[in-house]
Amino acid sequence: MIEFLRSEGIDESVLARLEDFRRAYPCTEGSAHRIPHPKFRYYGREIWQKALIALLSGENILLVGPKATGKNVLAENLAAVFGRPAWDISFYLNTDAASLIGTDTFRDGQVSFRQGPVTQCAEQGGFGVLDEINMAKNESLAVLHATLDFRRIIDVPGYDRILLHPATRFIATMNYGYAGTRELNEALASRFMVINMPIVSGENLQKLLLEQHPTLKATWAEQLAGLFEDIRQKCESSEISTKALDLRGLLASVTLVENGLRLGPALEMGLVNKIFDDFERQLVADMIRLRIDGALSAEDLFERT
Secondary structure (H helix, E strand, O other), X not given: OHHHHHHOOOOHHHHHHHHHHHHHOXXXXXXXXXXXXXXXXXXXXXXXXXXXXHHHOOOOEEEEOOXXXXXXXXXXXXXXXXXXXXXXXXXXXXXXXXXXXXXXXXXXXXXXXXXXXXXXXXXXXXXXXXXXXXXXXXXXXXXXXXXXXXXXXXXXXXXXXXXXXXXOEEEEEEOOOOOOOOOOOHHHHOOOEEEEOOOOOHXXXXXXXXXHOOOEOHHHHHHHHHHHHHHHHHHHOOOOOHHXXXXXXXXXXXXXXXXXXXXXXXXXXXXXXXXXXXXXXXXXXXHHHHHOXXXXXXXXXXXXX
16 A cells, blocks of 8 residues: 555655554554455545645544545545554434443443444544544534544543543544535534545546456546546536446446446446436436447457456
């Protein structure tokens, strides 16, 4: 991953500090299984530079952006390059303090404290990925205020105060416009350095496609990236919803073609069928047909080996 960052053009001084961090905080054997091994890499020098410097400076970061901008991919990549165990903490409307910090449980004939993911992450120097943080009620997130600011503590009622490991960081993600989302509490937002995630460029999408499928012909990587950009433009002009703007679906469709399915049915499964409105689904299907021949197979898309 360090060599990947170097190829992305990250400053050598930042990479040196990153390597110093990894040496200063080696991962313990008990939590090494939690260090991510990303399937996808995030491409984008400016975002990498901002995120690395913020985390090396001891800050927590909030990744804000629309769908298909790679927020969770970047969060996973960051935990991997820092060599830290990661906890994925998903938020929803019924998230409460106990599900984050922990709760009492009955074990071996006595009441004991069962740690929640935030507490485990804090003690083991992990990276906590707070996914869709604006889905939860603000009052349930208030328990994180002392964890995320300069105090770096978790005060568990009835138990001892927990100090955060020096390597602990929190990376939150949020996406405006999803059902159930709300404005992020101002006090909570002030505890993060905020990074606005840009739209994945056609060039970077081609890199991602070719990284996942090294034998994919460059011309087809360009065509598929162009198709995704066509769908994005339709979404931005409000002609269709964002349901078909599914980067995971596009990548999975290419995998299906590589494993024997025709391109048309693969894109139908990965993109078109994510839409449940008949008129909109037909629009997206027509866009695909205008650009791509659905009868194409793996022999057409991939170089012979």
